[in-house]
Amino acid sequence: MPVDVDRHAALAKELLPPGRLLVGDDRPDGDAGTYAHVNPATGREQAAVTLAGPGQVGAAVDAARAAAVRWRDLRPDGRRGALLRLAALVRRDAERIGGVLTLECAVPAATAAALPRRAADYLEYYAGYADKLEGRVIPIFPENAFDYTLTEPYGVIGIISTWNGGISSVARKAGAALAAGNTVVVKPMELAPFSSLLFGELALEAGLPAGVVNVVPGDEVAGAALVRHPGVDKISFTGGQRAARAILTDAAQSIKPVVLELGGKSGNIVFPDADLAAAGRFAGTVCMGMAGQGCVFPTRLIVHESVHDQVVATAVVTAAALPVGDPLDPATAVGPVVSAAARDRILGMLGRALAGPTPAGELLLGGGPADASADPALADGFFLAPTILDRVDPAAQIAQEEVFGPVLSVLTFRDEDEAVALANGTPYGLAGYVHTTDLRRAHRVAARLDAGYISLGGFAALPASAPFGGFGRSGYGKEGGRAGLDEFVRAKNVYLPM
Template identity: 40%
Template sequence: MTAVIGPDNADVLPTELLIGGDWVTGSSAVTYDHIYPATGEPNAKITLAGPDEVDQAVASAREAQREWMSLPIGRRRDIMFDLADAVHDNIDTLGRLSIHDFAVPIRTAPGHAMLAESFIRYYAGHVDKAHGQNSEVSGKHDLNIVDREPYGVVGVIAPWNGPMVVVGLNVAPALAAGNAVILKPSELSPFSALRFGEICVAAGLPPGLVNVLPSDATGGRSLVAHPGLGKIHFTGGGVTARQVLTTAAANLTPVATELGGKSANIIFADADLDQAAILSAWQGPLGQSGQSCACASRIFVQDEVYDEFMQRFLAVLAAAKIGDPFDPEVMLGPVVSEPAMNRILGLIDNAVQGKHGTLATGGQRVGGECGDGYYIQPTVFTDVENRSPLATTEIFGPVVSVTRFHDESEAIALANDSDYGLNAYVQTMNLPRAHRVSRALQSGSVWINRNSDISPQGPYGGFKQSGSGRAGGIEGLQEFQQIKNTRIGL
């Protein structure tokens, strides 16, 4: 099903850089025509940061970080709670800006801001609880103190598919740990991040504690190469991550990463097949049009229920409404850009020509009223060989592969036969099996009978080429703290 495409132009889109609490155009900055993916038309001309603006932001952040750490710890805690309240009050606005960012449907867009609020509120509660410790040492009369201190200024590089999610996962713990943050959203999705920076100032954070610098690769390299950063957190793809790590190595700046995935979704014969079909559709091609590191793009189905599952799964996809992201009934929006659309369609065509699987549904650009936007039909390939390009490449679009398996050991082997290890999904009503399989899967997160639902209490991150470091929980706070050992001879 499709719906008429019509972006809502009533929203005010922030287009400048936010440095030191002020809107800045800058001297080395350039402009960029942001394209709304649902129509293919420009909706704003935004400012992108260059080297001069990075220098300015680092200087501003240093000063703000000193002010932040000079505040009583209870005051910092309360300001972060005020920030959580302010994000809550702006959830609708931030959700709509996320739609303008990358055309995520409105039925899910506010969830990004809600997640950010929950993480800010969680880490606000940790501000006055980041305790150090002491321990015995060989000098029995010595006092040995272990403290956790902030890095100072940290750079947080956000992907285009979830700037507000990164605000929660990375910006919130960085602030709670006592750091200042330079947030670099992609030029493809700058609006919600810029509005968040404005909310930070209004909520009482020192101006410059959160600077927001939309930029392309040039500005990103300037940020990563800056000697004033104490740490960098990068979320994105493996190719760019290697460039970030290489550039940061010049200053020996530590880098944490959350990278891509090619997540397995294992459906056993004892699963609730209706639930499994819905979860597989949403966590696969429908959710954010498959543009998620958590996308369950490799579906493994046990022989006994393969045909029955496929019938239900394809029926869910066929019923999904495609169209205007501002329509509350729309399930599937466009992919982020014309180059992304062409890349995904090229991968689909290569899979068909190379006979990497059988095309069961989709595979084409959506036409008609959606024809000017970057829409691709939900696409499913069956009988896919597990080491084919279709099963090993992170497509980052509404494309999934389906493969049969015979027994539990084969399912685990197929799932683990991947360079990635960010998420894995298991559908079963057998509790012992759920425990056995989850322990055997090489993945940072395993979701049993549910979709991925990142929460502040749970550390999130990858195995293998899906990155290093964790977001969420006490582990997420410690990513932005460095250890100091002080020993006093008594």
Template identity: 50%
Template structure:
């Protein structure tokens, strides 16, 4: 399929209005695949945030009273439109973030899945009778939406984050003001337009790429009742400081340093394919729950290194719009420099270089391309083992037994995901119990299905997205009592 490589006109979506200018100035959008300036992104400032919150507050009085069955109908219609615009979302992901078109369908697929899943909950939100006659009082609970939710998302997989946050918030009767990253505004912009097209009332979904001041204004606005954030720990701490002063609840989905634990009874060929693609192939390693540490049992350690390196060495890197490309660019020059700096420090610290990470040259030299890096025999306390790289870098370490595998896996401050590869289900369950993570995948199960709670521990944040717990994040209970 041939894709148009020209970006749409960027805009802010406030209610029914589409603004091509904002008081926060403009962001010069650089195409990560070729280093060329391709768009001017209008940025919201505090003024537009106040307008969007006002629109969301007005819409809340309408949306909260919309019957659950009607909200379900509109959310399902919204999911239909996301699916129908799959090709456009794929195109936008390649333009704004360098996501190859060969894997770009994952965003709209998950966006649709999460929206449709929470559509199914919209008419099933009920309270509970907690005391009844012959007691002296009848006591029951009323589940109620918070009101306006402030949503701040980062640049990797924006449509996935929108599905994970917006869909449950809307299903519960809330309205939202979304601040997407200025690097990836186009998917969020189309998302908001499709919500209107589906018949969701104006002001229920507002989208504002914005400045730091805009984020602070959104978090601090008295009518924003809760904040949910996807990003890194550094920004999360700043958000928490501001929310703490306001006693405002938050959900934080942060980074990860997930371990992929491989025992000697695992299928080496299968694990090599999975480990290669899910660590350095998918999104060029720019994913929070990707298994970026490969822990391998002694007896198959060298065999696994050789197998993974062979797979990684054959993953095509190139233009995101080429049908053969698997690995695209990283998001920008700053990310490129940061990743290469970590790679160089790992190289000089004594880790064994299996595949060297360097910047791509030739036809790719003008883009933000980092060739995949694989390091073996890595010290568990080293920077490359402890810190999230968010780039195409895989660390391989050896272990002797279950106890050492668990200790290595739990040796970082993160606790988002864990992966176990073994045919011994008793062992798999023992390790699943021992891992300090919010999610455990055994033998290749898929990431972030909408029906399952997702969220981390420690530096990976807190709160849940997915399943009934993800809906409950956007509901607060009121207790009502009356004489029996």
């Protein structure tokens, strides 16, 4: 799939919004410098993004606070209608948003086409809850009293989103927060700010009052300013370990609650009675999507030793056949990773895994940059070959830490207990996958896996109605479903003696 450099450049001019801030209904340039945004597929600069400094983050928080009372006191059907209008606009502009996702972080076209629809799904789902946040009457005895609970919004929610979630991640967080009556300040990474900026513009077009949704692209300094600001009542963060620790440290200064959706190192267990051909194809395909840049992907294949050869052979053939190339091409399965720094980090992890007299595993496929012999433009972008390492040492870095690249580690097990121990044998706990035709075993293993989202026989669909969130180093709190809404409301008890 040759990279069409000229098409990328033309679409960037056509589709990308101006790289400015959205503060209330103002669109100022950022005052913390300009970020030269590089297209991951071409390696060329395609746009300039002005970054928010701490003062502008503060202005966005002030705008959100100024709008908070009006938004909170709006009739619930008014909030519902506004969110439904926003969802309709996201669906209307889905083609443009999908193109922006491909340009800003190289989401392959087929996936990019689906993500705006998922964003709209979340907005529609949470719109339906805007008038269903009910309190309860509490039975009181032996006293004669009337006791009841109220649900109310926190106020201003700071949303710090990573680059790979794009508009669907922002909609999942913001949809719940807005339905509950909060206002939001969204701080997207400078690597991928454009779909978040479009979300903010569509919110204004949908009739949400100015200040209800604010968008301030920025770096870690801007993120820290948002977390530390006394006008922010709660933080919802998606990203990596280092940033999460910094956020928790800053939030602790004001005892500010935080929701964390972090990384994963999800195990994919294949038992001997599974559909082995399907399990092998699944293993060789799913973790390579988005060039492996998905926190929920099954990046560790944990296969029974008796069927190891068959399953792994299928996975290798499947992964080797995946089309690597231009993410604008609908036929492309594996595009580039997001940046040169990401590419170099992944290659460094692979180099350490394969170095020395006792490597961490046997290289079966890939292991380096994508083959550019048929398309020299691949060498200019940040493309890596789908990679499979076999019989990996479970204690090795490559098996313990999130790679966030197109890399599959294969481990083997002898019995169910060992399979569960291997799956639970990392600090993460985001997702788990089980392939078996034994329904009792499937549910038994699902109950034993220390992960927040379990998929039996397929990929995690993550519908808007399902709660999503991890354990351990994968974070805490939930997004999606009613549980995701509850993260943005607080309960108040009222007691009246009779």
